[in-house]
Amino acid sequence: MHPSISQFPNTEFYNGQILDGPNVIDKALEKRYLKEDMYRSYSFINVEFGKEEFDKNNSTKNMVEVAVIAEMVENIFKFDSIQAKLGKKYNQEKNGWSFSVNVRSVDGFQGSEEDIIIFSIVRCNYHGSVGFLTSRERANVALTRARHCMWVVGNKETMIKSGSVWNTLVYDAENRGCVFDAREDKNLAQVMINAMVEFTNFVSLLKIDSILFKEAKWKVNFTKTFLGKIADIVNLNVRKLVVSLLVKLSSGWRQVKKNKSNIYNDTRAMFNMLEIYNVDGHFYVVWSVDIVNENSLCVQVLKFWDLLSLSHIQQRAKRLESAFRKYTLERINRCQSKRFEWYI
Structure with a gap:
């Protein structure tokens, strides 16, 4: 040898x-x-x-x-x-x-x-x-x-x-x-992600230091509600689509903004901050830009609130309205401060 x-x-x-x-x-x-x-x-x-x-x-x-x-x-x-x-x-x-x-x-x-x-x-x-x-x-x-x-x-x-x-x-x-x-190794990293999505604990991918967000431009934050919904997904194709969307969003990709007034209450905080992206025509990811404190600095993150069907979005948005009302004007402005994004 x-x-x-x-x-x-x-x-x-x-x-x-x-x-x-x-x-x-x-x-x-x-x-x-x-x-x-x-x-x-x-x-x-x-x-x-x-x-x-x-x-x-x-x-x-x-x-x-x-x-x-x-x-x-x-x-x-x-x-x-x-x-x-x-x-x-x-x-x-x-x-x-x-x-x-x-x-x-x-x-x-x-x-x-x-x-x-x-x-x-x-x-x-x-x-x-x-x-x-x-x-x-x-x-x-x-x-x-x-x-x-x-x-x-x-x-x-x-x-x-x-x-x-x-x-x-x-x-x-x-x-x-x-x-x-x-x-x-780029190829090994991708097969590891595919295996985790298909065979093992899918939720373990949704961590800040996860292999999924190795190349991310944005830090991510997930609510317990979102993680619970992810854990319940059985359909492999939906899992893959969710992963693809999360990677794209953390990399800076954004959809062209559409009129949201027919989706949820048109308050200032809700209208300007909450985003709803389609996953597969049935499930939608509800997310926003949020602020966390790190070493006395304010850092923007992508906060993923929920994963639900279109029929439940308005009800969920109403519950989130109380959370956004607690945001100060300064926090809202910091959340909306633009970073690099590319739109399709």
């Missing part, structure tokens, strides 16, 4: 007694399958979102990690496909290009070797044994079977809290500069 792969298991499990052969020390033999820095010979890729769940066989799964790994495998396949075509073009078919994927548990992987191993650490906080192997034995097996690339995928914070060999692995990777965040 490549020396960067053997370094941790050699130190952790074999007291540094294993030597690297000349065939792996030669840098000319190092293989890079993907150009991004996180896909070096050895790396730990942090997937901080998603949650572990049990499937029908009572096995643990993390669908966000699944989505990330599937994207990584697809990228490797694309790379190898290009290499194969180039090989044919330059008469290098004798290299015997092939692409295969094996998905196995650690227990079933003993004695095997692969060019690339992507190791997903699920239930990494488990301190005892799983199957026939202890946590240390599983780590030893998993980390010593890759020839060229070993990519460990897991939740860094969970692994650190485990107090086990996984904790040691994370700190070792950090000291060697081998820890990367999946959210920093």
